[in-house]
Amino acid sequence: xxxxxxxxxxxxxxxxxxxxxxxxxxxxxxxxxxxxxxxxxxxxxxxxxxxxxxxxxxxxxxxxxxxxxxxxxxxxxxxxxxxxxxxxxxxxxxxxxxxxxxxxxxxxxxxxxxxxxxxxxxxxxxxxxxxxxxxxxxxxxxxxxxxxxxxxxxxxxxxxxxxxxxxxxxxxxxxxxxxxxxxxxxxxxxxxxxxxxxxxxxxxxxxxxxxxxxxxxxxxxxxxxxxxxxxxxxxxxxxxxxxxxxxxxxxxxxxxxxxxxxxxxxxxxxxxxxxxxxxxxxxxxxxxxxxxxxxxxxxxxxxxxxxxxxxxxxxxxxxxxxxxxxxxxxxxxxxxxxxxxxxxxxxxxxxxxxxxxxxxxxxxxxxxxxxxxxxxxxxxxxxxxxxxxxxxxxxxxxxxxxxxxxxxxxxxxxxxxxxxxxxxxxxxxxxxxxxxxxxxxxxxxxxxxxxxxxxxxx
Amino acid sequence: xxxxxxxxxxxxxxxxxxxxxxxxxxxxxxxxxxxxxxxxxxxxxxxxxxxxxxxxxxxxxxxxxxxxxxxxxxxxxxxxxxxxxxxxxxxxxxxxxxxxxxxxxxxxxxxxxxxxxxxxxxxxxxxxxxxxxxxxxxxxxxxxxxxxxxxxxxxxxxxxxxxxxxxxxxxxxxxxxxxxxxxxxxxxxxxxxxxxxxxxxxxxxxxxxxxxxxxxxxxxxxxxxxxxxxxxxxxxxxxxxxxxxxxxxxxxxxxxxxxxxxxxxxxxxxxxxxxxxxxxxxxxxxxxxxxxxxxxxxxxxxxxxxxxxxxxxxxxxxxxxxxxxxxxxxxxxxxxxxxxxxxxxxxxxxxxxxxxxxxxxxxxxxxxxxxxxxxxxxxxxxxxxxxxxxxxxxxxxxxxxxxxxxxxxxxxxxxxxxxxxxxxxxxxxxxxxxxxxxxxxxxxxxxxxxxxxxxxxx
Numbered sequence: 001x002x003x004x005x006x007x008x009x010x011x012x013x014x015x016x017x018x019x020x021x022x023x024x025x026x027x028x029x030x031x032x033x034x035x036x037x038x039x040x041x042x043x044x045x046x047x048x049x050x051x052x053x054x055x056x057x058x059x060x061x062x063x064x065x066x067x068x069x070x071x072x073x074x075x076x077x078x079x080x081x082x083x084x085x086x087x088x089x090x091x092x093x094x095x096x097x098x099x100x101x102x103x104x105x106x107x108x109x110x111x112x113x114x115x116x117x118x119x120x121x122x123x124x125x126x127x128x129x130x131x132x133x134x135x136x137x138x139x140x141x142x143x144x145x146x147x148x149x150x151x152x153x154x155x156x157x158x159x160x161x162x163x164x165x166x167x168x169x170x171x172x173x174x175x176x177x178x179x180x181x182x183x184x185x186x187x188x189x190x191x192x193x194x195x196x197x198x199x200x201x202x203x204x205x206x207x208x209x210x211x212x213x214x215x216x217x218x219x220x221x222x223x224x225x226x227x228x229x230x231x232x233x234x235x236x237x238x239x240x241x242x243x244x245x246x247x248x249x250x251x252x253x254x255x256x257x258x259x260x261x262x263x264x265x266x267x268x269x270x271x272x273x274x275x276x277x278x279x280x281x282x283x284x285x286x287x288x289x290x291x292x293x294x295x296x297x298x299x300x301x302x303x304x305x306x307x308x309x310x311x312x313x314x315x316x317x318x319x320x321x322x323x324x325x326x327x328x329x330x331x332x333x334x335x336x337x338x339x340x341x342x343x344x345x346x347x348x349x350x351x352x353x354x355x356x357x358x359x360x361x362x363x364x365x366x367x368x369x370x371x372x373x374x375x376x377x378x379x380x381x382x383x384x385x386x387x388x389x390x391x392x393x394x395x396x397x398x399x400x401x402x403x404x405x406x407x408x409x410x411x412x413x414x415x416x417x418x419x420x421x422x423x424x425x426x427x428x429x430x431x432x433x434x435x436x437x438x439x440x441x442x443x444x445x446x447x448x449x450x451x452x453x454x455x456x457x458x
Numbered sequence: 459x460x461x462x463x464x465x466x467x468x469x470x471x472x473x474x475x476x477x478x479x480x481x482x483x484x485x486x487x488x489x490x491x492x493x494x495x496x497x498x499x500x501x502x503x504x505x506x507x508x509x510x511x512x513x514x515x516x517x518x519x520x521x522x523x524x525x526x527x528x529x530x531x532x533x534x535x536x537x538x539x540x541x542x543x544x545x546x547x548x549x550x551x552x553x554x555x556x557x558x559x560x561x562x563x564x565x566x567x568x569x570x571x572x573x574x575x576x577x578x579x580x581x582x583x584x585x586x587x588x589x590x591x592x593x594x595x596x597x598x599x600x601x602x603x604x605x606x607x608x609x610x611x612x613x614x615x616x617x618x619x620x621x622x623x624x625x626x627x628x629x630x631x632x633x634x635x636x637x638x639x640x641x642x643x644x645x646x647x648x649x650x651x652x653x654x655x656x657x658x659x660x661x662x663x664x665x666x667x668x669x670x671x672x673x674x675x676x677x678x679x680x681x682x683x684x685x686x687x688x689x690x691x692x693x694x695x696x697x698x699x700x701x702x703x704x705x706x707x708x709x710x711x712x713x714x715x716x717x718x719x720x721x722x723x724x725x726x727x728x729x730x731x732x733x734x735x736x737x738x739x740x741x742x743x744x745x746x747x748x749x750x751x752x753x754x755x756x757x758x759x760x761x762x763x764x765x766x767x768x769x770x771x772x773x774x775x776x777x778x779x780x781x782x783x784x785x786x787x788x789x790x791x792x793x794x795x796x797x798x799x800x801x802x803x804x805x806x807x808x809x810x811x812x813x814x815x816x817x818x819x820x821x822x823x824x825x826x827x828x829x830x831x832x833x834x835x836x837x838x839x840x841x842x843x844x845x846x847x848x849x850x851x852x853x854x855x856x857x858x859x860x861x862x863x864x865x866x867x868x869x870x871x872x873x874x875x876x877x878x879x880x881x882x883x884x885x886x887x888x889x890x891x892x893x894x895x896x897x898x899x900x901x902x903x904x905x906x907x908x909x910x911x912x913x914x915x916x
Contacts, residue, residue: 004530010462072462073538073834080531084605102560104834106873146831147542166876172883173830173876372631373604376531376562415564415873418624418631425630 006096006247008076014242015063017235020273022059023280024351026231026343027318027451030305034449037315044215045224047123050116053232061235067115070147074102074110075239079247080410084374091394093404094253098244098271100411101377105170107335107412108267109140109227112236116225117144126221127151129213131181131206134160134334135167136412137227142176155181155189155209158201160334166416181206188212188311202327204310211313228264229308229317229342237270244407245274255285255407257393261386262289262298262356263335265342271409273344276353287354289345290389292364293433295328297321297341298349298356300439304446306340316449319346322434323442329432335382335411359388360431365424367391368414380412381420464554464705466534472700473521475693478731480517481738482809484689484801485776485909488763492907495773502673503682505581508574511690519693525573528605532560532568533697537705538868542832549852551862552711556702556729558869559835563628565870566725567598567685570694574683575602584679585609587672589639589664592618592792593625594870595685600634613639613647613667616659618792624874639664646670646769660785662768669771686722687766687775687800695728702865703732713743713865715851719844720747720756720814721793723800729867731802734811745812747803748847750822751891753786755779755799756807756814758897762904764798774907777804780892781900787890793840793869817846818889823882825849826872838870839878 028036039051046054053061063071082095100108120128128150132138138154145152154176161168161180171178181201182189188208192199199205214224227233248254258275260268268289279285291298297320306321308314321340322328328337341349348354368384370391371377379387390408397404414421423429486494497509504512511519521529540553558566578586586608590596596612603610612634619626619638629636637643639659640650646666650657657663672682685691706712716733718726726747737743749756755778764779766772777798780786784797799807806812826842828849829835837845848866855862872879881887 004468004527007465007468010465069462070834104830104836143834147834165880169876169880169883170836170873173827173836173872173879175831369631372562373633376528376601376605378562378628378631414631415628418627421631422623422627425627 005078005080006250007078008243008246010072010076012246013068013072013076014239015068016060017063018238018242018274018277019056019059019061019235020276020344021057021231023277024344024347026347029315029317030449031315045211047120047125047223049119049123050232053119053235054230063239064115064118067118070114071111071239073104076243077102077240079244080375082375085371086394088370088374089391089394089398091398092401093394093397093406095390095394095406095408096244096248096253098240098407098409099377100240100409101413104143105136105139106415107136107140107380108237108240108270109137110143111239111270112227112233112266113140113144114147115236117141117148117150120223120225121148121150124221125150125223127153127217128223128225129153129155129210130225130227131155131203131210133157133203133337135164135170136335138176138178139167139170140227141225142171142174145176146174152176153213154178155183155206157181157203157206158199181209183209185209186212202310207309208311208313228266228338229340231344233266234269234273234342234344237266238273240270240409241272241274244271248407253405256404257286257288257406259288259290259386259389259393259406259408261336261382261409261411262291262341262345263382264338265289265345267382267409267411269342269345271407272354276348279353288357288389289349289354290357290359290385292336292385293358293360293431295322295337296358296434297339298346299358300434302443302446303346303350304451305449306446308340317343318451319343320349321442321446322438323445325445326438326442336385357389359385361429362431363388365421365429377410378414379410380414381417383411383414386411463536463538464708465536466701466704468530468534470704471526471530471534472697473526474518475521476696476700476732476735477514477517477519477693478734478802479515479689481735482802482805484805487773487775488907489773503669505578505583505681507577507581508690511577511693512688521697522573522576525576528572529569529697531562534701535560535698537702538833540833543829544852546828546832547849547852547856549856550860551852551855551864553848553852553864553866554702554706554711556698556865556867557835558698558867559871562601563594563597564873565594565598565838566695566698566728567595568601569697569728570685570691570724571598571602572605573694575599575606575608578681578683579606579608582679583608583681585611585675586681586683587611587613587668588683588685589613589661589668591615591661591795593622593628594793596634596636597625597628598685599683600629600632603634604632610634611671612636613641613664615639615661615664616657639667641667643667644670660768665767666769666771686724686796687798689802691724692727692731692800692802695724696731698728698867699730699732702729706865711863714862715744715746715864717746717748717844717847717851717864717866719794719840719869720749720799720803721840722796723747723803725840725867725869727800727803729865730812734806737811746815746847747807747812748815748817748843750794750843751816751818751889753780753795754816754892755797756804757816758892760901760904761804761808762909763907764904766798775801776909777801778807779900779904780896781903783903784896784900794843815847817843819887820889821846823879823887835868836872837868838872839875841869841872844869
């Protein structure tokens with residue numbers, strides 16, 4: 001057979017995560033007073049074992065047995081040798097795609113939801129809160145909470161809550177409690193409703209509500225959980241790249257180009273971080289985070305200190321950002337609409353170890369449709385962005401006549417995003433670059449918290 | 459790890475299908491004149507190589523290499539040892555569930571769509587037509603046609619077409635042309651629209667349109683494709699049970715009870731037929747097709763000759779049926795709403811080799827939710843019916859204190875059926891048995907074509 005998934009045996013699943021903080025140095029998160037925050041100041045929000053993991057510089061961290069057991073519902077995940085896609089692109093490149101659509105919620109998000117819930121449970125936490133935009137992250141956390149018997153409360157941006165009732169049903173099926181944000185249950189929600197009773201809500205408000213609800217529980221049994229950006233989230237996702245590395249070794253290939261879509265950064269980190277180490281050790285690899293042209297934090301945003309949320313509840317993080325008040329145009333790759341970028345990914349870009357790319361919305365769907373028609377699985381809109389870059393690299397390989405090896409991540413399937421495909425086919429989607437004035441505004445905002453001279457890691 | 463999927467290596471995928479027609483004898487399909495139909499009379503509708511397969515009595519039939527290659531996108535499929543589900547049910551039974559939700563369209567349907575398109579292609583056919591109700595089958599055929607480069611036209615019942623635009627987008631993503639039925643493109647469609655311009659459509663009308671469109675193409679390059687009921691469809695689905703058999707052998711278990719949901723019969727046939735042979739050879743196994751109480755063809759319908767479609771376009775088939783004009787109540791397990799049952803499955807029930815069961819809608823969703831919360835994947839409504847029977851059998855094993863081995867089929871995931879879960883959680887679903895008068899009506903209808911004395915097969 002020419003087309004065959006490259007599979008690992010259950011016992012070949014990686015037993016440790018790779019922690020990139022052993023190999024790069026980050027500018028520390030700052031409090032509102034401009035001073036580095038202490039671990040203790042985060043204790044009302046996250047359990048201390050996860051805070052320690054967030055700050056750990058140990059290179060390899062054991063994956064707990066209980067976590068491996070639940071990941072084994074869908075892991076090891078297949079590595080697809082995309083022979084039919086290659087053929088359609090008439091490229092000499094060998095394209096390998098790591099398929100993360102097999103998890104129960106259909107994306108890579110449970111790779112971190114499961115360990116996060118596990119560490120919370122070990123710490124004695126009974127209930128988690130979180131926010132969700134389009135619903136991917138809320139679904140993943142609800143799934144993981146069901147596995148460990150924790151309660152789960154998800155504040156979902158009202159406009160998505162109303163437009164996507166199936167996401168709410170999904171969380172409910174896993175026992176999660178999903179409510180529209182702003183809600184009347186928190187001070188942040190009530191304030192937002194008082195200001196505008198008809199507000200569609202925003203991720204910023206939803207984050208504020210989720211954090212407030214966690215902190216407000218005086219029993220100390222509730223914490224908050226975040227699905228991207230933070231170091232421990234990137235850590236948990238490295239199982240993607242570590243599996244891919246083993247799978248490529250089985251067929252005797254090594255990647256020349258690595259591609260992942262980048263919103264908050266966790267999918268990109270997952271597929272690429274284990275290979276960044278190889279690059280630091282001298283191997284020549286192009287490592288490409290891909291973002292939509294409509295939300296180009298890494299490719300056009302300034303690097304500096306900015307808040308993680310609109311309402312400035314989080315610490316200041318050193319990252320590429322379009323400014324914490326930035327509201328991206330209504331593109332459909334909901335998971336890529338974040339204003340900032342994980343500090344780890346940002347630092348790698350700043351040091352030139354990775355080369356950010358951006359693609360247009362129409363190119364993304366075009367690549368996604370080609371993938372579906374050749375290789376079968378319908379990709380999520382986020383994944384389409386990565387595939388558009390794969391197409392570019394495959395075409396470049398054809399022009400150069402090079403037998404390049406391309407590795408990309410398929411972050412999730414698109415079966416819950418078919419309305420977006422419908423809009424694509426009916427010609428309702430358009431391309432739009434971000435106006436330069438928006439970038440100016442971001443520069444001004446990030447200029448308020450000047451960044452100390454960065455230390456190169458090595 | 460206590461929970462681990464039982465996986466086969468790619469090279470362990472079965473290379474042959476099991477044909478139950480080698481081991482049972484069916485009453486032949488009849489034409490409107492009451493005489494057995496000839497293969498030639500089907501030639502305008504199906505390609506001759508599939509007609510030959512439909513009538514073959516060869517026990518093992520090779521799976522073509524090109525078919526294996528495409529099946530390998532998601533096969534071999536995992537066999538789940540449902541340890542968490544067992545624990546929740548406090549049962550001594552060992553429960554194994556074959557997961558068919560990993561295919562690109564998310565159900566078992568592509569197991570037959572792929573070989574059907576292949577045989578049509580080999581026969582020189584360029585275009586396939588079919589009908590679809592809720593959209594599962596139309597999606598599967600569109601996916602398979604994209605793989606082989608055939609055109610695909612799907613007549614989708616208008617009410618579903620309007621209510622489920624994402625299904626249309628799914629087919630379109632794979633290049634399929636999905637249109638609402640009744641359409642103005644066929645005489646059958648125009649007649650239906652003339653009778654009632656606002657008709658919601660029906661599967662009967664959609665079948666008539668699809669068959670008419672295939673036969674009307676005078677170039678001879680178009681044929682029709684059906685997703686259940688026929689012998690060759692059951693044949694193609696046996697790869698499910700054949701894989702499961704190998705997987706159970708890996709852990710040294712043999713099933714005492716086999717469970718599959720049954721609408722037209724193809725999912726049930728897929729998981730069970732390879733084990734029916736063992737039963738004929740003397741092994742004690744309970745083999746249970748499960749249908750909804752609202753559409754109980756096998757458990758309450760009469761056995762006799764009936765048409766496969768409302769408009770009596772098909773030959774008369776010997777089967778259990780609620781009558782070809784039967785319209786089942788609006789339950790949500792769309793795939794289980796067929797009035798009849800595959801002749802092969804019907805014959806096994808008639809001979810007492812399988813024991814049909816029926817479950818209520820609320821029990822089905824209750825079991826599906828328990829599965830999602832313990833094992834992760836959200837089951838399709840059809841699958842929920844099978845799981846409800848698994849729950850009954852597991853409870854029986856607990857009462858009897860028996861270490862039974864239960865094997866069931868997870869026909870597909872429910873990510874495109876979340877609206878039905880939403881209705882379940884909001885209390886909008888109810889249970890309703892079928893009125894006895896409906897059964898009387900079916901007896902009267904089937905009485906018009908008396909069945910000759912059946913030959914037992916062995």
